[in-house]
Amino acid sequence: MTNDEIQKMEDKQVPHGRIDLIGCGRLGLRIGINLIQVHRGGPKIIGAFDGQKIDGGDIIFTLLGAESGKSKPEFLEQLCTHKEEFRKxxxxxxxxxxxxxxxIEGDVVIIVIAGGNTIPTAAKIIKHAHERGAKTIGTAGIFGFGNENIEIKDISEYDDSNPAVEELRKEGITExxxxxxxxxxIRDNEPVTPYTLDEVAKIITINALKLLRDKYD
Structure with missing residues (x-):
């Protein structure tokens, strides 16, 4: 393989497009950090959305040096130290x-909002994203001690046993x-552990990157 051929391949493996992250809490922060660290590809822009501020219970934030009272999306922006022309x-x-x-302008939209009944809002986000031609990823229950079997597939492939999936379907999200x-x-009375969040963030990141790649191939 010649140097010119290698250079052409390297030129293709640059950041491109945009991934929007709706929710920058304990899970969203993990996903955001994963996306920031991607090399040889990944998003050029990460849109980070959340109205919540950091408090003393947000241990993953404080471990990374965040100050209480700071906006969660602004903290993620602070962590991204790339040159802007590479990734921001x-x-x-x-x-x-x-x-x-x-x-919301992303080619891929990740929805990881929590607290109360978030499904109507998630459904509106998904519909808006689909109207724009964007791909979407969300969650439907991520409780567990850390050794659970994590599934990810299109909503059309699930049966009717998951009430969160069924609520999304009632809102018109069927494929x-x-x-x-x-x-x-939450009904199962199990915690959400950092082990589960780490694995969920990993799987969501992988799938978001694949969707982004497919859009730009």
């Missing part, structure tokens, strides 16, 4: 609502949306 995080210190859906789950939900 664009932070939005707001929750996504029906009124600001237009802020073309990747759903990850441990098949453990």
């Amino acid at each position: 995080v664009v932070s939005y210190s707001d929750y996504i609502t029906e009124d600001n859906l237009d802020l 073309n949306h990747l759903v990850l789950t441990t098949n453990k939900l």
Whole structure:
């Protein structure tokens, strides 16, 4: 293989496109850090959305040096020390609502929002993303001690046993949306451990990168 041939291949393996991360909590931060660290490809822009501020209970943030009261998306932006022409995080210190859906511009949209009934909001985000031609990934229960069998597949491939999946379907999300789950939900009275979050973040990152690659191949 000649140097010119190698150079052409290297020129193709540069960051391109945009991945939007809706939710920058314990799981979202892990995914964001994974995406920032990708070499030889990955997103050129990471859009980070969350209206929450860091507090003393956000241990993964404080371990990384975050100050209490700082915006979570802004902290992720701070962690991205690449030159802007290579990769940058664009932070939005707001929750996504029906009124600001237009802020979502990613080729791939990852939805990892938590707290209360987030499914109606997730459904609106997914519909907006699909209208733009974007690919979407979300979760449907990630509770568990850390040794669960994690599934990820299109929502159309699930049976009717997961109530979070069924709620999404009732909102009109029936296909073309990747759903990850441990098949453990809040009703199962199990914790969410850092081991589970690490593995979930890894799998979501892998699949988001594949979707981004497929869009630009």
